[in-house]
């Protein structure tokens with residue numbers, strides 16, 4: 072048995088580092104790998120607007136959808152409007168967490184309608200900066216979403232009627248069980264990192280599954296699932312604290 076891996080791309084929109092994205096994608100297609108694409112319905116994130124713009128964006132996305140990739144709605148505008156770190160406490164910024172039901176519902180609905188209009192909405196959500204709260208989950212459920220690509224642990228689990236497919240690390244270990252998600256931020260990777268990821272993917276090809284196949288992962292008892300979730304949440308949070316401490320120590324130098 073292996074820990075299975077889902078590959079996910081964040082920040083897919085008309086403005087991005089197309090050269091890096093297409094380079095990685097080409098290798099994945101050669102290996103017959105299908106991945107999860109986090110598509111921003113209407114990007115208004117100024118940071119992303121600095122990247123090269125490509126026309127006919129949704130036509131490109133639809134060719135990937137036809138190939139067998141899964142499309143996740145990555146927010147709506149990818150514009151941060153609150154300082155809430157939401158349920159996962161990873162980043163202190165959010166497009167959704169901290170806002171009212173009415174606000175979140177109409178924002179999510181707007182994003183969904185854009186993807187629907189372009190024939191590529193699927194019931195999967197990817198929160199910008201991993202930040203969402205109970206209200207977001209409630210809205211997602213009411214809007215017909217089924218899964219969220221986020222959370223701790225090594226097994227999918229249900230919360231507020233939404234299935235969480237865990238996402239733990241940038242270079243997944245093989246623990247011999249469960250599933251994890253490798254996040255590829257193709258915009259910010261340099262050539263060396265990209266080649267490292269491609270080498271990792273080639274080496275671990277037999278562990279990589281399409282997003283939908285998480286259903287076939289044998290799940291242990293709810294107690295074990297919950298224990299692993301708490302354990303990874305705690306260890307990941309303390310690793311982040313150490314990293315942030317080192318960062319602030321370096322900055323004060």
Ligand SMILES: [Zn+2]
Pocket residue numbers: 081082145149198199200
């Ligand atoms: Zn993002």
